[in-house]
Structures are given as structure tokens and as C-alpha cells.
Amino acid sequence: MAVQDIRSFNRFYTNVIGALDYGRRLYAPYTLTESRVLYELAHAPRTDAADLRAQLHLDAGYLTRILNKFEEDGLVERGPSETDPRRRSVTLTTPGREAAALLDERARQAVGEMLDTVRAEDRPRLAEAMRTVRTILGESRVPRPEDVVLREPAPGDLGWIVQRNAVLYAAEYGWNADYEGLVARIVADYAEDHDPRLERTWIAELDGRPVGCVMCVRDDASGAARLRLLLVEPDARGLGIGDRLVGTLVGFARDAGYREVVLWTNDVLAAARRIYRRHGFVLVAEKPHHSFGRDLVGQDWRLDLHATPGGRRGVAGGGAG
Incomplete structure (x- = not known):
């Protein structure tokens, strides 16, 4: 496989993802990265900021600015870590969970609308192809x-x-x-x-x-x-x-x-x-x-x-x- 094949696929898939968020209706009023942070917090009810940074591969200063914004908006609470006093834990508040749930609902709806354009008999093949890409490119990663x-x-x-x-x-x-x-x-x-x-x-x-x-x-x-x-x-x-x-x-x-x-x-x-x-x-x-x-x-x-x-x-x- 040539490098150009992967780059071509990357451009194609970027356009697909862009189509899912046409007009920025999917993540508004948050950026894509802010939405990812909300998603991670919603599926890990209590986590340390350091763990969150490692999971999302974010710059420490960038993540801090996001969490500061969330705290000002009443979406998260921060406090001492239960496992390490040198760390800070981050927890979603009730408004934070509601915001994360709304984003998840929008994402499911957008993907569902995209799948409506795919023939039913082709959907298993599409899912298997996606799993194959994830497995091959991520095969060296040990699940945690x-x-x-x-x-x-x-x-x-x-x-x-x-x-x-x-x-x-x-x-x-x-x-x-x-x-x-x-x-x-x-x-x-x-x-x-x-x-x-x-x-x-x-x-x-x-x-x-x-x-x-x-x-x-x-x-x-x-x-x-x-x-x-x-x-x-x-x-x-x-x-x-x-x-x-x-x-x-x-x-x-x-x-x-x-x-x-x-x-x-x-x-x-x-x-x-x-x-x-x-x-x-x-x-x-x-x-x-x-x-x-x-x-x-x-x-x-x-x-x-x-x-x-x-x-x-x-x-x-x-x-x-």
C-alpha cells in the first residue's frame, strides 16, 4: 500500500466527518475537543485531570483552560484526588451530565442519518471494514x-x-x-x-x-x-x-x-x-x-x-x- 492511498483515504474520511457536523450543529456550543472531554468525563464518572490528559493526548495548559471554562459554566467540579493528593479529580455536575447526554444524542442521530444512506445489506460489511482498520492500526495498543x-x-x-x-x-x-x-x-x-x-x-x-x-x-x-x-x-x-x-x-x-x-x-x-x-x-x-x-x-x-x-x-x- 502506498502512502498516497492512506492520505487519500484520510481526506475522504475527513469529509465524511465534516458532513456529520455540517453547520456545526453537532457539537455547538462546544468545540470538538471540548465535546471529547465531556464524553470522557460522562463515561468515567470520576477521573483525575492527569489521566484525562493522557487519554486524550492533550496539552496540559489546553486541558486546564477547557476545565476552567467548564467549571465557570457549572459543568464540572474539581477537588483532591482520592488516590493521590498531588492530583486533581474532575467530576461532571448534573448540568454537565445533561450537556454530555445531549451531545451523545446528537451524535447518534447524525450517524443514524448517515447510515440511512447505506443499504442494509452493506452495513455489516462497512462495520467489519471499520473494525479491520482499527485492529490493524491499533493492534500494538494493549486495551486498558x-x-x-x-x-x-x-x-x-x-x-x-x-x-x-x-x-x-x-x-x-x-x-x-x-x-x-x-x-x-x-x-x-x-x-x-x-x-x-x-x-x-x-x-x-x-x-x-x-x-x-x-x-x-x-x-x-x-x-x-x-x-x-x-x-x-x-x-x-x-x-x-x-x-x-x-x-x-x-x-x-x-x-x-x-x-x-x-x-x-x-x-x-x-x-x-x-x-x-x-x-x-x-x-x-x-x-x-x-x-x-x-x-x-x-x-x-x-x-x-x-x-x-x-x-x-x-x-x-x-x-x-
Whole structure:
């Protein structure tokens, strides 16, 4: 490949990005760099200014001016770092989170409008080509925990949960299509009728692709929060994603007013069970059963939220839950 090929592609892609922000409607009233800072702060609820500068490759003085502006506008708060008194932490305020959410909504809408011009049958090929470019040009970069973003599901993500559960559990444990059917029913029930105040799904995203998930639903029998479908992709394990997903779910359940979180899993899922223990879950019952084409030992776990006021802070999947 010639240098000129890359430069030509760069000019083409720059025009595409410019078209997304035609008339500066996407980032207004912020610059592109200011919008990137807001995005990073929104997806890392508490971070040090030094870490932020390293993540975005920004000059220290430039970042300081941006944060000063944000602080004057009431978008951020700064204080001593919890880990190093020589550093300053940066946290979004409520107006800051609202501004970041508005920018994210605009970006999703702009990209959606661009994709509307692409034929449906060409979209998978486009996504794969983008992943190929990212992988080849970034293959020397080792993923870091801070590269992982937890977000709500986008269109297609619920289908991804079903597909990846079916594929991974078949490959790693030999489970048959009965498990895929169970996951499909869980996801369909959630998609058709869930209360966002009490039920939520999180997708872990790394380099623009989903690599993990967990679901919190209300248990009809007990009224407790039920953890379901914890999963982390094999190539993303070791980054603490499972811990973050469970910790986020526990925090949500506590804020939503639940008294306890319950889950059902199987004893073969050792990595997931270690995560549950770290977050204070206790094994309350287990029973042998034959499901998904295998002889298994099902386990019921429980977390008393009143007994663990603070909560605890990679990793395999957790079963249907």
C-alpha cells in the first residue's frame, strides 16, 4: 500500500466527518475537543485531570483552560484526588451530565442519518471494514480498563446478547440450543415490557464493539432485583469488566430502593461466582439438574443490600441468572 492511498483515504474520511457536523450543529456550543472531554468525563464518572490528559493526548495548559471554562459554566467540579493528593479529580455536575447526554444524542442521530444512506445489506460489511482498520492500526495498543465504556443498549444490542450467550456457552461448556431459547425469552420479555426506574441493561463497549453485558430485572416472586445474563467476551477478560458490570448493577439496585439482589447460576461458572463473592453475594441454595444438554448444579445467590451499605468493587459469563 502506498502512502498516497492512506492520505487519500484520510481526506475522504475527513469529509465524511465534516458532513456529520455540517453547520456545526453537532457539537455547538462546544468545540470538538471540548465535546471529547465531556464524553470522557460522562463515561468515567470520576477521573483525575492527569489521566484525562493522557487519554486524550492533550496539552496540559489546553486541558486546564477547557476545565476552567467548564467549571465557570457549572459543568464540572474539581477537588483532591482520592488516590493521590498531588492530583486533581474532575467530576461532571448534573448540568454537565445533561450537556454530555445531549451531545451523545446528537451524535447518534447524525450517524443514524448517515447510515440511512447505506443499504442494509452493506452495513455489516462497512462495520467489519471499520473494525479491520482499527485492529490493524491499533493492534500494538494493549486495551486498558479505562478504555471500557458502560452504556445502555443501542438498537441491535439485545439481539447481540442472545447471539453471544448462545455461541460462548456452546463453545466453552457445550450447552445446546435450549440455553439460547432461555436467553431469547429473557431478553424478549425485557424488550417488550420493563420499568426503566427498576430494570436496566448495561453493555460494556471496547473499541466501538460490545464485549460484555448484564441485566437487572424485578423478580416477580420476591420483589427483589434479579441479576441476569452477566457475560464478558473472552478477548476482553482480565480488564475488570465483570466486576464493573456487577458493581454498577448493585449500585443501581440500591438507588432504586431494592432490599436485595438475587441470581441463579451454575457451579461450573467459577469466574462469575468469584465476582459475586467479592460483591458480597452469599450462596443460599444449590440443586443438581439436567439442562442445556448437561448435568449441572444450579445455585441461588443473594445479596442483602441493607447489610452492605457501601458495596464492593476479568471475567467469564454468569449464566442465565
